[in-house]
Amino acid sequence: MGNFPFFDLTRQYQGIKNEVQPVIQAIFERQSFVMGEEVTKLESELSQYMGVKHAITCSSGTDALVLSLKALGIGEGDEVITPAFSFFASTSSVLLAGARPVFADIEPRTFNIDIKNLETALTRKTKAIMPVHLFGQCADMEMVLSFANKHGLVVIEDAAQAIGATFNGKGAGTMGTLGATSFYPTKNLGGAGEGGLVATNNDELAEKIRLLRVHGMKVRYTHEMLGWNSRMDAIQAAVLRIKLRKLDSWVERRGQLASQYHEKLAPLESKNLIRLPENVSGRNHVWNQYVVLVENRDQVRSHLDAKGIPTDIYYPKTIPAQPVLSELGYGEEKYKVSIDCAKKALALPIFPELTDDEQRQVVGGLEVTLSQKL
Numbered sequence: 069m070g071n072f073p074f075f076d077l078t079r080q081y082q083g084i085k086n087e088v089q090p091v092i093q094a095i096f097e098r099q100s101f102v103m104g105e106e107v108t109k110l111e112s113e114l115s116q117y118m119g120v121k122h123a124i125t126c127s128s129g130t131d132a133l134v135l136s137l138k139a140l141g142i143g144e145g146d147e148v149i150t151p152a153f154s155f156f157a158s159t160s161s162v163l164l165a166g167a168r169p170v171f172a173d174i175e176p177r178t179f180n181i182d183i184k185n186l187e188t189a190l191t192r193k194t195k196a197i198m199p200v201h202l203f204g205q206c207a208d209m210e211m212v213l214s215f216a217n218k219h220g221l222v223v224i225e226d227a228a229q230a231i232g233a234t235f236n237g238k239g240a241g242t243m244g245t246l247g248a249t250s251f252y253p254t255k256n257l258g259g260a261g262e263g264g265l266v267a268t269n270n271d272e273l274a275e276k277i278r279l280l281r282v283h284g285m286k287v288r289y290t291h292e293m294l295g296w297n298s299r300m301d302a303i304q305a306a307v308l309r310i311k312l313r314k315l316d317s318w319v320e321r322r323g324q325l326a327s328q329y330h331e332k333l334a335p336l337e338s339k340n341l342i343r344l345p346e347n348v349s350g351r352n353h354v355w356n357q358y359v360v361l362v363e364n365r366d367q368v369r370s371h372l373d374a375k376g377i378p379t380d381i382y383y384p385k386t387i388p389a390q391p392v393l394s395e396l397g398y399g400e401e402k403y404k405v406s407i408d409c410a411k412k413a414l415a416l417p418i419f420p421e422l423t424d425d426e427q428r429q430v431v432g433g434l435e436v437t438l439s440q441k442l
């Protein structure tokens with residue numbers, strides 16, 4: 069019983085090893101490691117996959133967000149509205165660009181920015197909204213875009229966890245002015261190291277991002293903008309190209325596992341012992357994470373751990389409560405739903421190679437643990 073991993077890339081690798089090894093070897097034979105043909109091909113394949121004019125690779129998802137903010141000229145004196153519950157990069161990128169993040173609370177069932185809170189976060193300094201498509205489901209982009217249009221704001225989508233997700237048929241990362249995604253290995257489309265991407269339909273911004281990622285350089289050693297090095301490695305691109313061809317089938321299996329969790333955990337939910345994540349209609353969820361809410365989360369987690377059932381916590385703290393922000397005077401009290409989620413969120417294992425039998429053990433472990441009074 070138990071003792072299987074929360075996430076295991078070695079299983080995935082066994083299925084793609086024969087394709088990966090020759091392309092890596094060819095790169096070593098060429099000794100051409102940065103950008104080049106593999107990167108150009110990946111960008112064109114991703115622009116097709118995502119349904120966007122420009123797909124511009126870079127070094128990480130964090131860089132994709134900073135590149136986006138910089139290309140838009142957002143910096144000192146500007147404010148960006150972003151959710152209080154997310155991975156820290158959705159806020160640190162705003163600070164790294166020199167602007168001030170302003171937080172909005174989230175919705176409890178989708179973990180995404182709550183549109184009702186945009187109005188209170190808005191000031192004369194607001195320049196952009198950065199919704200995060202957390203855990204693989206798009207935020208309410210219809211409402212975000214209509215709010216942004218009404219107030220003359222740009223929208224930068226943080227689609228780091230949501231490549232391939234859709235909102236009313238449109239791809240995550242392609243609906244705002246700019247969209248960022250991450251190829252960190254734990255993402256649904258993960259490389260063999262770090263990587264990221266900015267997506268846009270805007271030619272001028274695409275040109276700026278291409279310049280910013282190579283030290284602002286169009287002509288060699290002539291620097292037109294203050295950029296930095298955010299180029300993608302050929303090895304990353306080669307691995308991502310192979311994995312992109314499998315992505316839809318992997319996402320389909322994630323969807324199947326999510327439906328099975330929904331079905332099997334529904335009785336516990338009807339007894340109010342657990343809250344399951346909601347997949348809103350019209351939004352194709354890609355289930356990068358399956359996160360439930362439970363009371364006494366830390367005890368539940370240790371009980372499961374004792375049975376060899378792996379879980380994880382995304383995220384144990386709200387962003388305004390992060391120590392590095394303490395001097396900025398935010399305070400987390402206003403973000404009640406975020407506080408509640410940080411206390412109760414428990415991520416269950418979900419990855420394409422997780423077996424039905426392992427999933428049954430997770431469900432069984434939860435049934436036993438949640439029926440005890442902790």
Ligand SMILES: Cc1ncc(COP(=O)(O)O)c(C=O)c1O
Nearest residue numbers: 128129130155157158228250252
């Ligand atoms: C919501 C979110 N934004 C941004 C990032 C940053 O991406 P990266 O780790 O590739 O820099 C991540 C990655 O974990 C993320 O989950």
